[in-house]
Amino acid sequence: MRDITDTFQPNIYCALINARNWARGKKHRISPSGEQNIYRVTDGQNELFICRRKRHNRSKNGVLAGVEALAKQYSLEHIPLSPGDWFIDCGANIGELGVWAKNRDLHYIAFEPEPLEARCVNLNAFGGENRVNRLALWSEDTLLDFFSKPGTADSSAIEINDFDAVRKVQAKRLDAILTDLPANNKVVLKIEAEGAEPEVLAGSENMLSKIAYIAIDCGFERGKESAHTFTETNNFLVDRGFRVEIAKFPRMTMVYKNVQNV
Known part of the structure; x- marks a missing residue:
């Protein structure tokens, strides 16, 4: 209402x-x-x-x-990080975690397809410079229908109930964008894709060996059925050398550790 x-x-x-x-x-x-x-x-x-x-x-x-409260929802305070480490924010919304990363002298990379939210990321994390990646992340480079519902932060590349509008957005594989990750710094990947977490992970496969930790929302947000994505996400990551370090319920946010990297 x-x-x-x-x-x-x-x-x-x-x-x-x-x-x-x-x-x-x-x-x-x-x-x-x-x-x-x-x-x-x-x-x-x-x-x-x-x-x-x-x-x-x-x-x-x-x-x-407020920023710290959001970081705690993803259990980020438990990930050991040092100045110069990298934080990749997939589904950045307005960039609150960019403020969190900036306060820790982390290298911050943000992805956000909603135009107004993306502008706020630039204002909050980059001093107004246009540095946010205004695109969706997916398992292939393609053009997607994007179901927009930004008022409740529920916009998704998978059709949802009661969306406000649908528009075409450019979607790319994350590992096709970030091809030169550092070897001597920790890289943390945070994913909040409103139910499209499996597709984002599939599009990250070629860079996962360089990721130390993944903080991911596997909650009940996928499609019209509001299904969770934990089973598919967990199977994918365990098969690639990651293990659950922290599980937070009922939202179902998980922290995975790359046991071969850390």
Whole structure:
């Protein structure tokens, strides 16, 4: 159901939210960014750019607290990383994990096909530079129907229920894009593909030997049936030398370790 505040002009919406936040003792404030449909959230020390209004509340305890909470959903705090290591973010959304990676001096690579979300990745992780890869990842280089539902972060290359729109997007194999991964730094691959995790992994096969850890969402998000992808994902990775290090339920986010690499 649509919230009546969704119809408010940006300045009015922000003023109402800020008044409510002040009354409730929340740290964050929201303002129009100057770019259409993009908002700036700040806690007085840090800022984050969002493009879906209700996402501001993830920063209610502070911008970095919200970022760290997302990282913990993927158990990233348990992966041993050092400055200069690599973090590849497949399904970056607005790039909150780019902020997390930047704060740890990691080399960050992001993939996000939704236009507004991709712009936020550039603002949040790359200082506004256009460095995000605005494409879908798949098991082959092709043109895909992309079923867009960005308001709830459910957009997918696999048809879902109640999508907002469908459009054509360029899709590529990840191992055809990243052909020169470092040999002396850890590489972490995070995958959130809204049910297309098996296809993204298949398109990464030729680079898996260089991946130290994979953080992946295998939850119930695949297609109209909302099926999980754990069985296929787990079989694929175990056959290629990975083992589950951490399993988090009920969301079903897993951390896999490459036992031949680490």
